[in-house]
Amino acid sequence: MNLPRFPLLSDKEIKSLLRRVKDGDEEAREVLVNCNLKLVFSLVQRFNNRGHELEDLFQIGTIGLIKAIDKFDLSYNVKFSTYAVPLIIGEIRRFLRDDNPVKVSRSLKETVHRVHKAREELTASLGREPSIQEVTEYTGLTGEEIVTAMEAAQTPTSIFETVYQDDGDPIYVMDAIAGETEESSGWFDKIALKDVMQRLPDREKSVLLLRFFEDKTQSQVAAIMNISQVQVSRIERQALKNIRIMLDEQDNG
Incomplete structure (x- = not known):
């Protein structure tokens, strides 16, 4: 993939653009998206050989980036990239899970979604990935329910990977x-x-x-x-x- 060249932004520039996005500035939003495409691409490469073209997964990852831009709260004491990474990865994993030939029940899918959402929110507020115990306390789910959901969210590996x-x-x-x-x-x-x-x-x-x-x-x-x-x-x-x-x-x- 040949990505267009956009400059790397400093934390100060990113926060300034995020403030403008909160005020409805679409141009600032576009700049943030374009200048973070390399981040999306670096994460997408983790999912190579999963039966999907990298370009398709890149588009899915970009949706996660846009969600991160729209949802980011400037009161979070974390870098934007720290907040954006789990949302981008989560978006790609949801796509792969929904397209997974191994089907799971609706109730388990809802639990998986609940766990992913909790992990994203806790990552944003803590500035790191939460422990299983923290997810348990946040969601009210048992440790076994969380582990089962994490297992169900995995995409099977091809023997030709x-x-x-x-x-x-x-x-x-x-x-x-x-x-x-x-x-x-x-x-x-x-x-x-x-x-x-x-x-x-x-x-x-x-x-x-x-x-x-x-x-x-x-x-x-x-x-x-x-x-x-x-x-x-x-x-x-x-x-x-x-x-x-x-x-x-x-x-x-």
């Missing part, structure tokens, strides 16, 4: 699976994994969802869950160990 590519041929997910050790290669055929995930304790399930479905680092997970990185590492190892045990039990049962 590119994992790595340099000057040679790309490496796909299926190549990585095929190249695993004998001990772990059978996991590809274990469709029971989702059922096993549901049986994990809430904390273990939350860590795995954040780490492997939302691509968070251990440090980011620690901040979201209000625990130490050492605890995250320990919980992650225990969760993976529990999954292996339960899958082995199913094979031998």
Whole structure:
């Protein structure tokens, strides 16, 4: 994609334009959109190889940017980009979820929407991603309901998704699976994994969802869950160990 070149704005310039937007200045709104298109594009690239053209996802992400501009409250003690990122990503994820071949119930979709909205609002007010406990208190939902909603919002990964590519041929997910050790290669055929995930304790399930479905680092997970990185590492190892045990039990049962 060839984006038009627009200058980077300082925080002071952005706030000045946002004030003008609040007064109904459409020209200021257009400047804010144009000067933040690079931010949208950088976020859209995270969703490459999801079965949609990047140009289409870019348009969806731009809608999220416009919503961020219209909804931003100047009383928020956060940078505009900090507020805009989760709204842009949320808009793209909603599009992918609604277009997802894996259908979920209407009530679960409503819960997913409620959780996403709460996370966006808390991110804006806190200046960081909220912990699951904070979302629980904000929404009145249980931790299990929130984790289930987060899981339902994930888009399935294609086995033909590119994992790595340099000057040679790309490496796909299926190549990585095929190249695993004998001990772990059978996991590809274990469709029971989702059922096993549901049986994990809430904390273990939350860590795995954040780490492997939302691509968070251990440090980011620690901040979201209000625990130490050492605890995250320990919980992650225990969760993976529990999954292996339960899958082995199913094979031998």
